[in-house]
Amino acid sequence: MREALSRTITTIQPSGIRKFFDIVSEMRDAISLGVGEPDFDTPWRIRDEAIYSLEQGRTFYTSNSGLLELREGICGYLKRRYGMDYDARSEIMVTVGGSEAIDLALRAMLDPGDEVLIPTPSYVSYSPCTILANGRPVEIPLKEKNRFRLTARELEDAITDKTKVLIMPFPNNPTGGIMEREDLEAVCKVVIEHDLFVLSDEIYSELTYGLDHVSIASLPGMKERCILINGFSKAFAMTGWRLGYACAPEHILSQMLKIHQxxxxxxxTTSQYAAVQAINNCDEEVAGMREQYDARRKYVLTRFEEMGLKCFTPEGAFYTFPNISEFGMTSEDFATRFLNEKKVAVVPGSAFGASGEGFIRISYAYSIDDLREALGRLEAFVKQLREDR
Structure with a gap:
């Protein structure tokens, strides 16, 4: 009898994020700082709109591309927030979370052997999705000394004659790094010179602190070669609603839509009606959540400083990425011991690519009370490790 499973699938490793989450879910008195999910309830006006849509019996299929009203709202939002112009009928599609949009974009664009450049550390799905689309992932290790930003030189050095797509994962999960306009402009010159396409994952675009987000797709000469990915999970606290979107030139989007169909x-459908309310009327709620995230970010960084734990200052998303290399163990060993000895779950940096080794990811999308308790346990843990050396 033939082997039932695909060799491609069996060689892909499970998510390093979920491993620790699954363990902590069964551990009594444990605290998880490992999952990238807002702890806020979805704003009431969004939930109320979803309830109303159900009461009105709006439970049928929408257009494959999504409700036109929602796509028009997305266009208005992108214009209002980032100065970008898209056609709601031909350049926007609504997806099941941003993750589906990433998968669709790569499957629509890649032929076997095409290379995809992935700055790392970064979100765990990029490499597997590239492999599933018959492409070849190529990591570009980002450096802490550069604030985990991609430089034009690093990009230039990674390009080969097989390079087709550059993934831009900013604001970044797990580091919290961002790209400012001048950083993006330098990268754009290389992208245009080598005729590359860009998949820009901007799911954390609303969560930047002190600097406004700049989309690479908004820069001259880039819209026609960019697939912009965004969604409702992070900014609007709508993770379980599973709603994202992709913006791209029509000739690319039409092929993504074919796979989606x-x-x-x-x-x-219910999520889409709720999202119309979110995209049009919830700027104030988003700003309020961002303000609270910023307060937590500052608290966590202060606690790291007090315990002598080196950490780059994140400027986006809701993660910190402290450096634990002083302890002479792998990030996997550090996270495992911390969970077993102090009952706190964090994610090993190695889950986000080889360049994440020597770091751990700590999310601050948790209450101050949880953060206070968890960081107290971390302080005791690192103190013990130092004493044992």
Whole structure:
């Protein structure tokens, strides 16, 4: 009898994020700082709109691309917040979370052997999605000394004659790093010179601190070669609603839509009606959540400083990425011992690529009370490690 499973699938490793989450979910008195999920309830006006849509019996399929009203709202939002112009009918599609949009974009663009450049540390799905689309992931290790930003030189050095797509994961998960306009302009020169396409994952675009987000797709000569990915999970605290979107030139988006038609049909209808309310009327709620994240970010960084734990100052998302290399163990060993001895879950930096080794990811999308308790346990843990050396 033939082997039932695909060799490609069996060689892909499970997510390093979920491993620790699954363990802590069964551990009594444990605290998880490992999952990238807002602890806020979805704003009431969004939930209320979803309830109303159900009461009105709006439970049928939408257009494959999504509700036109929602796509128009997305266009208005991108214009209002980032100065970008898209056509709601031909350049926007609604997806089941930003993750589906990433998968669709790579499957629509890659031929076997095409190389995809992935600055790392970064979100765990990029490399597996590239492999599933028959492409070849190529990591570009980012450096702490550069604030985990991609430099034009690093990009230039990674390009080969097989390079087709550059993934831009900013604001970044797990580091919290961002790219400012001048950083993006330098990268754009290289992208245009080598005729590359860019998949820009901007799911954390609303969560920057002190500096406004700049989309690479908004820069001259870039819209026609960019697939912009965004969604509702992080900014609007709508992770379980599973709603994202992609913006791209029509000739690319039409092929992504073809895959979406056969695999998904459309994103959840109730979620789409809720998202219309979110995208049009919830700027104030988003700003309020961002303000609270910033307060938590400052608290966590202060505690790291008090315990002598080196950490780059994140300027986006809701993660910190402290350096634990002083303890002479792998990030996996550090996270495992910390969980077993102090009952706190964090994510090993190595889960986000080889360049994440020597770091751990700590999310501050948790209450101050949880952060206070967890960081107290971390302080005791690192103190013990130092005494044992």
């Amino acid at each position: 056969f695999a998904i049909m459309c994103a959840p």
